[in-house]
Amino acid sequence: MEETSTTTEAVAASTSGKITVGIDLGTCRTAIMSDRGAKLLARSVVGYPKDIISEKMVGKGPIFGDEAMEKRNFLDLCYPLADGVIREASERDYKAAYELLGHLVELAKKGENVEVCGIIGVPARASIMNKELLLTIAEKFMSKALVVSEPFMVAYQLGNLTNCIVIDIGAGTVDICGMKGTVPIADDQVTFLKGGDYIDERLCQSIIRHYPGVQMTNSVACSIKEKFASVDGSKKALVTLRHEGKPMEFDVTADVNAVCESIVPDICEHIENLIQKFDPADQEATLKNIVLAGGGSRISGLAEMIAEHLAEYGEIKVTAVQDPEFVGCAGALKLATEIPEDMWSQIGVMFDPES
Numbered sequence: 001m002e003e004t005s006t007t008t009e010a011v012a013a014s015t016s017g018k019i020t021v022g023i024d025l026g027t028c029r030t031a032i033m034s035d036r037g038a039k040l041l042a043r044s045v046v047g048y049p050k051d052i053i054s055e056k057m058v059g060k061g062p063i064f065g066d067e068a069m070e071k072r073n074f075l076d077l078c079y080p081l082a083d084g085v086i087r088e089a090s091e092r093d094y095k096a097a098y099e100l101l102g103h104l105v106e107l108a109k110k111g112e113n114v115e116v117c118g119i120i121g122v123p124a125r126a127s128i129m130n131k132e133l134l135l136t137i138a139e140k141f142m143s144k145a146l147v148v149s150e151p152f153m154v155a156y157q158l159g160n161l162t163n164c165i166v167i168d169i170g171a172g173t174v175d176i177c178g179m180k181g182t183v184p185i186a187d188d189q190v191t192f193l194k195g196g197d198y199i200d201e202r203l204c205q206s207i208i209r210h211y212p213g214v215q216m217t218n219s220v221a222c223s224i225k226e227k228f229a230s231v232d233g234s235k236k237a238l239v240t241l242r243h244e245g246k247p248m249e250f251d252v253t254a255d256v257n258a259v260c261e262s263i264v265p266d267i268c269e270h271i272e273n274l275i276q277k278f279d280p281a282d283q284e285a286t287l288k289n290i291v292l293a294g295g296g297s298r299i300s301g302l303a304e305m306i307a308e309h310l311a312e313y314g315e316i317k318v319t320a321v322q323d324p325e326f327v328g329c330a331g332a333l334k335l336a337t338e339i340p341e342d343m344w345s346q347i348g349v350m351f352d353p354e355s
């Protein structure tokens, strides 16, 4: 978990008894920022000791984020946000999501006894049930909370609110959103499940097929992907893997490239569908303003490949954001501080004890 220093505005705000936060609740990582300068990123995982012996070693728990990963031999790990949403039927996911959110809100409070209100981002097409479930959890820690779609937060942070398409490639979901100068409606957004987790799974299978006898897991595939992901062959992926127990070097460049490339047709198909919903007079400008965010936007050559696939639509410009881990969270905080609270209900689903 990382933390950055307090900003000037943050100090100014510290005289009030309330803090405002922006939260990007992700399958892989959850980011939280506050108007008092808190900026934290944690893996979205919660660990509970497996038995009495484990409890002796690591304490009662729960243990969060990277620390939980380090102590995983002692813990049952729960990833409460599979596919970017809380599984509605699972009591365990609900509890873990509750503890994770509570933990992060506490850290953002930096030990102060203050009221917390804020905006939480979820996948673009998360069900209303899920938004409400999340708000039920948020209500335990926050005096006022609003749920908005993740790509909308990215667009807001970039100030790119019209004639723009935002593509947020996360771990669980890819969220695509067309911005037309207003709060996006359901019809302007799509969510599908070919994000980073899908790539990891496919890469794991591809390497096993290519090199029989090699020992692979999705998590090893994920580390390879994070180091070498590209669709243009620009990164040569030479990796040491265990083959029947012995370490050996393998060239998995072709596997990494092919699997990363496999998400491009779906992304392009959704862009093609969304673009037709823009006013024809705006389509040219929108196609020159496609933005990639989320961890998957770090795949080298992806922006160029998407542009090439759409070449028959004319001039296409696709750019990747600078800070994919925090851009959505920063947008949520920006929204929460710039839009008066009494108007929040106009931009998403909210919990408000006064209404």
Ligand SMILES: Nc1ncnc2c1ncn2[C@@H]1O[C@H](COP(=O)(O)OP(=O)(O)OP(=O)(O)O)[C@@H](O)[C@H]1O
Residues within 6 Å of the ligand: 025, 026, 027, 028, 029, 030, 083, 084, 150, 169, 170, 171, 172, 173, 174, 195, 196, 197, 222, 225, 226, 227, 229, 293, 294, 295, 296, 297, 298, 299, 300, 324, 325
């Ligand atoms: N350099 C990289 N190349 C490709 N993928 C990467 C890279 N770095 C991180 N990722 C992947 O990005 C994903 C995490 O991105 P992000 O933090 O945006 O997801 P998330 O917000 O937790 O998920 P979601 O939005 O689906 O709930 C993971 O699958 C991770 O492996």
Ligand SMILES: [Mg+2]
Residues within 6 Å of the ligand: 024, 025, 026, 027, 150, 168, 170, 171, 294
């Ligand atoms: Mg995300």
